[in-house]
Amino acid sequence: MKxxxxxxxxxxxxxxxxxxxxxxxxxxVRVITSYPGSPTPEIxxxxxxxxxxxxxxxxxxxxxxxLEKAAGAxxxxxxxxxxFKSVGLNVASDSLIQLPMxxxxxxxxxxxxxxxxxxxxxxxxxxxxxxxxxxxxxxxxSSPKEAYEMFKTACSLSVKxxxxxxxxxxxxxxxxxxxxxxxxxIDDKYSWESKFSSxxxxxxxxxxxxxxxxxxxxNKLNEFxxxxxxxxxxxxxxxxxxxxxLIIASGLTFAAAYEAVKSSEVKIDILKIxxxxxxxxxxxxxIIRGYEEVFVLEELDRILEGExxxxxxxxxxxxxxxxxKNISDLMGEIGVKRAKKIFSDFWPEFSLPKExxxxxxxxxxxxxxxxxxxxxSAFYAVKEFISQEDITVADIGCHTLGYLAxxxxxxxxxxxGHSVSTAAGLALKNEKRKVxxxxxxSTFFHAGLPGLxxxxxxxxxxxxxxxxxxxxxxxxxxxxxxxxxxGESLDLIKLLEACGVKFIRKADAxxxxxxxxxxxxxxxxxGFAVIIAHHPCMLKYSRExxxxxxxxxxxxxxxxxxxxxxxxxCLEKFACPSFALQEDGTVxxxxxxxxxxxxxxxxxxxxxxxxxxxxx
Amino acid sequence: xxxxxxxxxxxxxxxGILAAVLGESLISxxxxxxxxxxxxxxxxxxxxxxxxxxxxNIFHPLIDENEADFVLSLERLEALRGAENMLKSNGTLIxxxxxxxxxxxxxxxxxxxxxQDLEKICFIKKAVFHKIKIEGLKDFRKQNTALxxxxxxxxxxxxxxxxxxxxQLKDYIKYDIEENIKIYERAKVP
Numbered sequence: 168m169k170x171x172x173x174x175x176x177x178x179x180x181x182x183x184x185x186x187x188x189x190x191x192x193x194x195x196v197r198v199i200t201s202y203p204g205s206p207t208p209e210i211x212x213x214x215x216x217x218x219x220x221x222x223x224x225x226x227x228x229x230x231x232x233x234l235e236k237a238a239g240a241x242x243x244x245x246x247x248x249x250x251f252k253s254v255g256l257n258v259a260s261d262s263l264i265q266l267p268m269x270x271x272x273x274x275x276x277x278x279x280x281x282x283x284x285x286x287x288x289x290x291x292x293x294x295x296x297x298x299x300x301x302x303x304x305x306x307x308x309s310s311p312k313e314a315y316e317m318f319k320t321a322c323s324l325s326v327k328x329x330x331x332x333x334x335x336x337x338x339x340x341x342x343x344x345x346x347x348x349x350x351x352x353i354d355d356k357y358s359w360e361s362k363f364s365s366x367x368x369x370x371x372x373x374x375x376x377x378x379x380x381x382x383x384x385x386n387k388l389n390e391f392x393x394x395x396x397x398x399x400x401x402x403x404x405x406x407x408x409x410x411x412x413l414i415i416a417s418g419l420t421f422a423a424a425y426e427a428v429k430s431s432e433v434k435i436d437i438l439k440i441x442x443x444x445x446x447x448x449x450x451x452x453x454i455i456r457g458y459e460e461v462f463v464l465e466e467l468d469r470i471l472e473g474e475x476x477x478x479x480x481x482x483x484x485x486x487x488x489x490x491x492k493n494i495s496d497l498m499g500e501i502g503v504k505r506a507k508k509i510f511s512d513f514w515p516e517f518s519l520p521k522e523x524x525x526x527x528x529x530x531x532x533x534x535x536x537x538x539x540x541x542x543x544s545a546f547y548a549v550k551e552f553i554s555q556e557d558i559t560v561a562d563i564g565c566h567t568l569g570y571l572a573x574x575x576x577x578x579x580x581x582x583x584g585h586s587v588s589t590a591a592g593l594a595l596k597n598e599k600r601k602v603x604x605x606x607x608x609s610t611f612f613h614a615g616l617p618g619l620x621x622x623x624x625x626x627x628x629x630x631x632x633x634x635x636x637x638x639x640x641x642x643x644x645x646x647x648x649x650x651x652x653x654g655e656s657l658d659l660i661k662l663l664e665a666c667g668v669k670f671i672r673k674a675d676a677x678x679x680x681x682x683x684x685x686x687x688x689x690x691x692x693x694g695f696a697v698i699i700a701h702h703p704c705m706l707k708y709s710r711e712x713x714x715x716x717x718x719x720x721x722x723x724x725x726x727x728x729x730x731x732x733x734x735x736x737c738l739e740k741f742a743c744p745s746f747a748l749q750e751d752g753t754v755x756x757x758x759x760x761x762x763x764x765x766x767x768x769x770x771x772x773x774x775x776x777x778x779x780x781x782x783x
Numbered sequence: 784x785x786x787x788x789x790x791x792x793x794x795x796x797x798x799g800i801l802a803a804v805l806g807e808s809l810i811s812x813x814x815x816x817x818x819x820x821x822x823x824x825x826x827x828x829x830x831x832x833x834x835x836x837x838x839x840n841i842f843h844p845l846i847d848e849n850e851a852d853f854v855l856s857l858e859r860l861e862a863l864r865g866a867e868n869m870l871k872s873n874g875t876l877i878x879x880x881x882x883x884x885x886x887x888x889x890x891x892x893x894x895x896x897x898x899q900d901l902e903k904i905c906f907i908k909k910a911v912f913h914k915i916k917i918e919g920l921k922d923f924r925k926q927n928t929a930l931x932x933x934x935x936x937x938x939x940x941x942x943x944x945x946x947x948x949x950x951q952l953k954d955y956i957k958y959d960i961e962e963n964i965k966i967y968e969r970a971k972v973p
Contacts, residue, residue, distance in 0.1 A: 168807070168954045180810050182820070286821065310817075310842070343819035343844035344803075346810060422842040429840045504847040522849060525907055528900050529864035530893050532793065532885040534829030572886060717958045739890045744828050747884050748891070757883070759923040 172216040178348045183311035183340045187250075187278065188213030189349050190318040192221070196248045197273070197357060198240035199224045200233035202613065203642035204252030205287035206341035207280035211645065221357065226639075228648050229583070229613040230255035234277065235262050238331075241273040242370070244362030246322060250278035252287075256294050258583065258614060260301075266331045267302045267387070268380035270367045274326035276318065277303075279335045283466045284500040286338050289563070289580065291498070293467035298333060298444035302384045304391045305333040305444040306400065307418040312347045314340055317400070317441065324394055330387050335443070337419050337466075339500070388445045396450050400441035403454055406434045411459040412514065413486075415451075415475060417443050420466045420501050427506040433516045440471065448478045455479060455486055462489045462510060466501045489513045533571055538745045539709075539764035541676030541702025542566040542634050546574040547741055547770060548682040548700075549603065549632065557601045558593050562586035562615070564607035565641045565704075566634050573742050577605055584614030591618075591627035601690060602629045608659070609639040609647035616666075619697075623667045626694040630686070634676070635659065635701035644707045663697055670696035677702055677766045709762055722763025723779040725756055731775035741770035784941070785838025787846040789869045792857030793883045794822065794831045797927040800955055801855070802833030805931060807951045809837055812942035819844035828883070830861060855934055857926055858883050863896045866904045875911040876901070877934055879926040913937060917970060928952065928963045929970035936972035945971065 169177050171185050172192070181189075188210050191199060201211055203226060214224055223240075227233035230251040237249035249259075256263065256279060266275070282288040298305040306321050308314040314336055321332045372380050395401065406428065416424040417440040428435050438454055440446070455461055455475070463472040472490045479486060491497060492512050501509070510517040536543045546569045553559070561567050561577025562585065569576035579589060590604035606615050611633060622629060639645040649657030663671050670692045672685035682700060689696035712719045724745075726737075731754065738746045738754050745761040746754055756779075768776045788805065792798040799820055806818045814837040822831045834846045851869040854876045856862035862878035870876055880898070887893040898914065905912035915933050920926065935948050949967060956963050 180806055180816075180818070339819050339821070339844055342821065343817060344806060345817050345844075346815075419843070422844075426840065426842040429842075500845075502845050502847050503843050504850070525867065525904070527867045528896060528904075529860065529867050530885075530887065531864075532828075532830045532860060532883075533887075534794070535886060537828065573890065713958075742886055742889065744883070744886075746889060747882070748889050759881075760883075 170216055171213050172218070173349070174352050174354075176349060176351050178346060180344055180346050181311065182209060182342055182344045183314045183336060184209035184342070185213040186311045186315035186347050187318055188217070190315045191248055192217050192352055193350050194319050194322045195221065195246065195353065195355075195357070196322065197222050197245040198237055198247040199249070200227050200237045200247075201250045202227055202230045202233050202255055203639050203645040204255050204280065205642055206282060206336075206338040207250050207252055207278065208642045208645060209341070210250055210278070212643070225653070226645050230259040231262055234259040237275055238262065238266055238269070238271065241271040241275040242269070242363050243273060244360065245273040246326060247273060248276045248278065251280065253279060253281045253292055253294055254288055254290065254582065256297055260297065263297070263303070264301045265372065267384040268372055268377070269370055270329045271325070271331055272329055272362060272367055274322060274329070275331040276321045276325055277331055277333050278318070279333055280341055281335055281337045283337055289582065291467060293470065294333075294335060295443060295470050296468070302388055303331055303333055303444075304388065304442065305335055306441060307335045307443045308340060308441070309418055309421040309439065311340060311343055311345050313441075315347055315349075320398065320400065324391065328387050328390055328394070330384075330391075335418070340419055392445050392447055395442040396447045401447055401451065402439045402441065404437045404439065406436055408434050409436060409457065410434050412436070413438060413455065413458040413461045414464055414510075415440060415461060415471065416464040417441065417471065418466070420464055420506070423501050423503050423506040424464050426503045427510065427517065430503065431507060431517055443471065446474055446478065451475070452478055452482050452484060455484055458486050460489065460513075461486045462513065464501070464506060464509065465491070467497065469497070534568060535571075535744050536565060536568055537706045538743050538760050539705030539762045539766055540565070541636055541700065541705070541766075542569060543574075543741070543743065544679065544702065544766045545632065545634055545676040545682065545700040546576045548679045549576060549686065550574055551679075552683050552686045553601070553603065556599070557603065558590075560586045560590040560593065560602065560604040562604070562606040562610050564610050564634075566605055566607055569605070573740055582614075583610050584618055587615060587622050587629070587631050588618035590629040590631070591622045591625075594628045604629055604631045606631065606633055608633060608635040608637065612648045619668075620666050622695050629695060630689045631695070631697045633659070633697060633699045635699050636704040638704050638707055640704045640707065644704065659699060668695060668697050670694070671699070672697075673699040673701060675702055676700040677769075679769050705762060705764055721761075723756065723758050723761045724763060724765060724767060724776050725779040726754055727775045727777055728753070730773050732773050734772060736772055737767050737770055737776060741767055743767050785841065786852040786940070787850055788835040788837070788853045788855060789832065789846050789851035789865055790835070790855045791830060791832035791861045791865045793861065794829050796831075796857045796881075797924055798831045798833055798857060801857075801927040801931055802835060804948065804951045804955050805934075806835055807954070808943060808948045809835065809940070811947045811951065812940070812944070814942075815839065815841070817841050817844045830864075853877065853934065853938060855930055857881060857930060859898070859901065860885065860896055863901055863904065866901060866908070866910070870908055870910055872908050873910060874908065875913070875938065876905055877913045877930065877937060878915065879930050880914050880916045881923060881926055911937075915970065917966065920966065922959070925959070925963055925966050928966045932967040932970035933972055
């Protein structure tokens with residue numbers, strides 16, 4: 168198996184994210200920044216295999232910081248790239264929207280990992296809208312191989328036009344694999360010369376100074392259109408005979424449409440839109456003129472459809488333009504079967520044979536907090552402490568899973584870092600119901616700080632429980648700012664004190680007695696209170712131990728059957744996945760899962776759970 | 784020859800490695816393939832699946848419902864859902880019979896499926912049912928090795944030999960390679 172950092176030309180079966188990292192190395196992107204978020208973090212995993220003196224990489228505090236850092240590097244003449252997940256763009260958008268007005272002399276490609284189907288996100292927002300709002304061109308690959316090629320195209324266009332360019336991938340391009348032929352890497356000494364000059368600007372868009380910059384951005388869109396019309400980014404796929412029907416699609420939806428056509432053995436042509444903004448209108452119009460019926464197949468929002476209809480209207484093209492009919496078709500991913508079903512609403516040749524409906528007995532398996540997770544212990548203690556009418560606010564991270572049974576902790580969720588401010592709003596003029604907010608430490612540094620300052624300075628009547636595990640666990644243990652793994656380590660308590668927080672307590676999340684003591688003090692405290700419930704991420708810990716010593720075997724706990732009186736608190740309330748219900752109604756420890764952390768021991772009212780002797 | 788392989792299990796069981804080894808092996812055997820890993824939110828203990836699609840004119844990486852020629856599962860409930868949702872009529876279900884109770888089972892809200900439930904769905908779909916359980920297999924992370932060995936034995940995909948798969952396995956597996964090879968050999972179906 169060849170490494171993705173192989174120097175020479177090679178061919179490999181790789182995932183889209185790895186192919187993107189390879190493309191970055193081949194075109195010599197100099198500065199790469201990100202904040203971890205599915206579906207993109209494996210790009211960083213792949214980058215870690217390359218020699219780092221040739222480029223600079225960082226996981227920044229959040230997506231806005233990451234984008235600004237990449238843009239700053241581009242202003243200095245360094246080819247830069249920033250990547251993050253779909254909703255990360257909301258965080259980055261304040262600066263993003265300015266960038267097309269700037270002469271980014273080094274070039275900047277922003278990779279968006281959109282998530283149709285909301286596989287791992289709080290929504291399935293369609294980031295194609297941002298292109299239109301920010302005058303920012305977008306390329307959309309339809310496979311990992313195309314992602315690799317298009318990234319390179321995006322870089323060369325970005326350098327040439329000195330403007331940022333989006334490369335929009337979706338979850339199942341990032342995570343799908345195919346065989347790709349890679350080019351060789353060029354090894355050189357890069358000078359890192361700072362080329363920033365305000366002569367390349369102006370870079371300060373204030374009041375009426377905005378207009379020349381905006382005009383330049385709009386002109387660049389036209390230049391971009393000219394560039395793409397000479398490239399094969401939008402491409403017509405003919406299927407033998409023109410029967411008057413044409414499908415237009417982009418990204419992975421193109422792949423679904425193409426396979427739908429091939430496997431239905433219909434002779435319908437397909438236009439793949441690789442550059443989805445701005446549209447190469449004249450050439451697209453010329454293609455459409457040859458057809459009577461056009462189906463615009465899109466995933467998520469109806470964006471291309473409107474623009475295609477408008478360009479046809481302006482040019483008096485009379486083709487009938489079809490699109491998705493039902494609200495349900497505006498949601499979720501579109502695979503091959505679904506594409507056929509959607510087409511068949513207008514074109515019966517795509518009709519699918521009826522499938523037998525079977526009685527299904529399977530049920531879903533929701534994700535759970537890992538064995539030994541400090542969040543579980545914290546939730547368990549808080550659950551015992553709070554009363555029925557209290558309100559709990561969740562944030563984003565592993566601890567979001569607390570909303571599921573049996574903890575049911577965290578009843579509201581908007582976005583990264585929202586919990587403290589949303590909780591403060593819920594607490595306004597509300598003396599009867601106590602409001603508790605949860606937040607993880609990576610999220611705290613990402614977008615929690617402004618909310619925390621607000622709550623602290625205005626003394627909001629809430630309790631913030633900071634669940635500190637020292638890492639960005641959910642996306643694969645990327646270092647979090649201030650953990651000491653990268654850069655300086657930060658003392659969370661000193662930081663909170665400096666932010667003016669008067670009530671700060673800290674306990675190991677496993678220590679239920681101490682946590683509950685802090686909670687009751689916090690409840691009696693007038694004003695904003697912060698409790699840090701810390702415990703290292705045990706999954707990360709276990710993996711590190713195994714890496715250091717491949718024969719590492721974690722300890723185990725066992726249930727003393729002579730003591731256990733089957734109250735099942737461990738199983739139903741503490742609910743570590745390591746406890747299994749036996750057919751005879753007794754409880755057993757699943758030793759495949761148990762890591763012997765012992766966090767469950769305190770949950771047993773009969774004290775029947777004990778460390779297993781000789782387990783190590 | 785076109786075929787779809789749907790692989791699923793519980794996070795932490797090694798579905799990803801199984802899919803990578805199988806994907807590489809199919810390429811070595813001369814197939815054109817697309818693969819895709821799908822995982823939801825959590826690091827562990829949620830459902831995880833991988834799709835492999837082999838053959839000509841394949842452009843989309845995901846297998847549609849009821850279109851998997853093979854469902855390979857590392858856990859019984861996952862096998863049931865895989866068979867119900869993904870398995871084609873006349874397809875093949877091969878699963879390692881491990882049990883990981885989801886929270887709904889542990890709290891008594893749901894009943895964990897029986898082997899009969901699995902046999903029944905295979906009967907309805909006229910599918911091959913093959914259960915694997917290796918007595919004395921201590922490390923649950925080696926169940927995937929047993930599963931791939933049984934798959935190669937039973938599926939009889941032209942060109943996909945045990946030698947090819949073993950050489951890929953050696954490339955991918957970081958720990959206990961010898962133990963894994965032993966399990967592979969033991970699990971082979973004549």
